[in-house]
Amino acid sequence: MMENRDMIPEPALRRLPWYLSYVTLLHERGVEYVSSTQISRELKVDASQIAKDLSFLDIKGKTRIGYEVPLLEHKLEEFLGFRREHRAVIVGAGSLGGALMQDSGLTRYGLDIVAGFDVDPALVGTTKHGLPVFHVDELAERCHKLHAGIGILAVPVEHAQEVADSLIAAGVRAIWNFTPYRICAPEGVVISNTSIYAHLAVMYNRMGQTSD
């Protein structure tokens, strides 16, 4: 199964959370079984594609009945890493960073934000949504003590690369980059870009097209 997990192509991996959200919904409604055909109808994804994606999981569906809903939900959460705890620090505790610190939804998906860092004297030394905010100068020391493997980057663009370098020096193995800046990192460090402002640009552009 470890072997399978390593081999899953990214597009398949990106579809699994869609299945999970649908299966969670069915679970809440008390539905017991679900087939790839049903998931296909609901999510507009080809049924054979769904069966193939789910083949990466350690679960077997029954002919004509499908998958056991609670088991499929559990296996998806497990496979996606949502059932393990991933400790993270966030750098930039202002606008977006502070917002992420208060998003308890992240905890549900296995992300445990343990501290924030900033340079703003108005923020350093305070707590935000129960989490301490330290000065960025303490990054290396604190990251180590807090066993944080993930650094969330929510700083202004002009500090993105420099703070990413500090996070990597402090020992994080992954950076979740919320800035629109393309940061560089040595091999072995995972960079995950979530540039929500770039999504805005794509949305605005499409809106311009449909209104013509």
Add this chain to the structure above:
Amino acid sequence: MMENRDMIPEPALRRLPWYLSYVTLLHERGVEYVSSTQISRELKVDASQIAKDLSFLDIKGKTRIGYEVPLLEHKLEEFLGFRREHRAVIVGAGSLGGALMQDSGLTRYGLDIVAGFDVDPALVGTTKHGLPVFHVDELAERCHKLHAGIGILAVPVEHAQEVADSLIAAGVRAIWNFTPYRICAPEGVVISNTSIYAHLAVMYNRMGQTSD
């Protein structure tokens, strides 16, 4: 130029915000000119690709000198829609939704969130970061009065489709979907998915691979 804007392929459109963030940085540093070659070196994107992407903008670079930095910044912001005001409402003013309501960064990128909606009696009737929170039942009436063209979806998965339907009925032309649910919409309505939890799954998976 309108014609060009309509024709830009999505991958090119998604790269423009990277260029913008770099150019903004140069502007702040007082740099006057930048060439595709320089942008290429910094962002690790092929220089001829950059020149091609920028050809969609109404701007010409000078041979050997490159683009005027403040002008390129302005043209990029304009092209990306960041200099126009796009009015939006947010449904789900709890954890992630409430967080987005306080992210002033969005305003900088042309998104003007004008109200929040929820069903929670503890939230309805209050203000959050200066924005009123109304009951979801008032969506149609309020959206119309507020001239909101964009609906931001930050509700629990089980209400995603139903709330999306209400937003569309209320006249929004685009939905920015933060839920991991694949919502369906009639043609002409723009759906932009930002499933930050799916990004988490991809990051966890890659971290598992590098640690082996």
